[in-house]
Amino acid sequence: MRVLGVDPGLTRCGIGVVDSLPGRRARMVAVGVLQSPPDMSVDLRLLTISQRLDAWMDEHVPDVVAVERVFAQHNVSTVMGTAQVAGLAMVAAARRGVPVAMHTPSEVKAAVTGTGRADKIQVQRMVARILELAELPKPADAADALALAICHLWRPAGALQGGDRHQLTPAQRAWAAAEQASRGPRR
Amino acid sequence: MRVLGVDPGLTRCGIGVVDSLPGRRARMVAVGVLQSPPDMSVDLRLLTISQRLDAWMDEHVPDVVAVERVFAQHNVSTVMGTAQVAGLAMVAAARRGVPVAMHTPSEVKAAVTGTGRADKIQVQRMVARILELAELPKPADAADALALAICHLWRPAGALQGGDRHQLTPAQRAWAAAEQASRGPRR
Numbered sequence: 001m002r003v004l005g006v007d008p009g010l011t012r013c014g015i016g017v018v019d020s021l022p023g024r025r026a027r028m029v030a031v032g033v034l035q036s037p038p039d040m041s042v043d044l045r046l047l048t049i050s051q052r053l054d055a056w057m058d059e060h061v062p063d064v065v066a067v068e069r070v071f072a073q074h075n076v077s078t079v080m081g082t083a084q085v086a087g088l089a090m091v092a093a094a095r096r097g098v099p100v101a102m103h104t105p106s107e108v109k110a111a112v113t114g115t116g117r118a119d120k121i122q123v124q125r126m127v128a129r130i131l132e133l134a135e136l137p138k139p140a141d142a143a144d145a146l147a148l149a150i151c152h153l154w155r156p157a158g159a160l161q162g163g164d165r166h167q168l169t170p171a172q173r174a175w176a177a178a179e180q181a182s183r184g185p186r187r
Numbered sequence: 188m189r190v191l192g193v194d195p196g197l198t199r200c201g202i203g204v205v206d207s208l209p210g211r212r213a214r215m216v217a218v219g220v221l222q223s224p225p226d227m228s229v230d231l232r233l234l235t236i237s238q239r240l241d242a243w244m245d246e247h248v249p250d251v252v253a254v255e256r257v258f259a260q261h262n263v264s265t266v267m268g269t270a271q272v273a274g275l276a277m278v279a280a281a282r283r284g285v286p287v288a289m290h291t292p293s294e295v296k297a298a299v300t301g302t303g304r305a306d307k308i309q310v311q312r313m314v315a316r317i318l319e320l321a322e323l324p325k326p327a328d329a330a331d332a333l334a335l336a337i338c339h340l341w342r343p344a345g346a347l348q349g350g351d352r353h354q355l356t357p358a359q360r361a362w363a364a365a366e367q368a369s370r371g372p373r374r
Contacts, residue, residue, distance in 0.1 A: 042289075046274050047281035070267060080257060083267045084274030087233050091275065094234035102229075 002029065004062035005148030006053070006089040007141050008070065010081030011038055013049055014141030017060045018131070018149035026150055028131040030060060031142045042081070050088045057092055065093035066152040068144070069102040103151050108144070111151035123147050189216065191249035192335030193240070193276040194328050195257065197268030198225055200236055201328030204247045205318070205336035213337055215318040217247060218329045229268070237275045244279055252280035253339040255331070256289040290338050295331070298338035310334050 007014035017029035034052040036045035057065070067089050070082050093100045106116035112126045124136045124143040130150055137143040194201035204216040221239045223232035244252070254277060257270050280287045293303035299313040311323045311330040317337055324330040 041287070043277035043281040043287040046278045050278050050282075080270045083270040084277075087271030087274050088278065090230035090271075091233045091237050094230040095237075100228070100230040 001064065001153065002060065002062045003064045003066050003149040003152045004057065004060060005066045005145040005150075005152070006086070007068050007144040007148060008082050008085035008089060009141060010036060010042075010045055010049065010078070010085055012139070012141045013053075013085050014139075014143070014145035015053075015056055016137075016142060016145035016149055017056075017062060018146060018153065020153045024154075026130055026153055028133065028137075028146060030056075031137055031146055032056075033139060033141050045081075046084055046088060049085055050092070053089055053092045057096060057098070062093075062098060064099050064101055064152060065089060066101045066103060066148045068108070068148055069104045071104075101152050101155075103148055103155075107155075108147045108151040111154050112147045188251065188340065189247065189249045190251050190253050190336040190339045191244065191247055192253045192332040192337075192339070193273070194255050194331040194335060195269050195272035195276060196328060197223060197229070197232055197236065197265070197272055199326070199328045200240075200272050201326075201330070201332035202240070202243055203324075203329060203332035203336055204243075204249065205333060205340065207340045211341070213317055213340055215320065215324075215333060217243075218324055218333055219243075220326060220328050232268075233271055233275065236272050237279070240276055240279045244283060244285070249280075249285060251286050251288055251339060252276060253288045253290055253335045255295070255335055256291045258291075288339050288342075290335055290342075294342075295334045295338040298341050299334045 001020045003018050003020075005014075005016045005018065013034040015034055016031040019027045019029055021027055034049050036048045040048070067086050070079060070086050090100050103111075109118040109123060110116040112118075112130065113122050118126075120140045120143070124138070124140065127133070127143050127146045127150065128136050131137075131146065137146055188207045190205050190207075192201075192203045192205070200221040202221055203218040206214045206216055208214055221236050223235045227235070254273050257266060257273050277287050290298075296305040296310060297303040299305075299317065300309050305313075307327045307330070311325070311327065314320070314330050314333045314337065315323050318324075318333065324333055
């Protein structure tokens, strides 16, 4: 299975493609950051990002597109652009008939590090270890996009439907807890 | 000049096309509401709205697309979808080389009613009067899209660059005040 992860952002949008391998391993196919110049008008910035998202999807033909779930209360100054880029990624996938999965930042951190409160550097280190990269994936946006893709590959689907938690790894249990917490009431 | 106005929304997206006529008059070309079913996944809802925005732009070939400016602090539960649909409208315009203008709700209200605090029914009445419609445009989303287009046609460009305010109508002065207020510090 090939997952394309998108860490949405108007100034910097992280993007990463990961293939699952036998034996719960994963391989990085490509990683990058789509940028748009802050001095350009928003419509042209969104068009730039949209065209580059389309190019990545056409080149890598993912089975699933995983997008970071954006919350309205998080970083008010940039949330509109972030939401808009997330929307463009969703439409680019839907237009190709590719399913879209949304994962929260804490789900992603828990999936790759075992804790929903991991910091950026912990995520980068674990992504590098999981994908057997010689160097830490940089910048953080790129690492986050790879982490999103890994999170989707490793999501403990059984756990969410009440499966046997004894068979879960610590990372999977943390993931399930973060996932459940994210379903609670929120404003 | 032909303006296509978009009052963005994921469940209901108002859309309206208005032509300017000589003597500060305006004519309604088309009006409608793009809807997407709330029980559909967000990616498919966005795709539905995106395809219908494309169809409207291809059919009516506007000179400008006017989109309501969305603020992050406004209506947290729906703001993400609203921002995403606004982004789709911007990209649809940019892809066709059509310029995009953003107007705040108070600018729009001031432009058509003379006050930035007008209620929905006042806006509907003034839109009907300006466009010489036999009935009030309904629903409110549709009226707001027409009001956005009128706001763009009637924007007092001179006033914003410090033009002679004595030559402005009351509606234009209210518009300029609302525009200036909206440029103030904001979070």
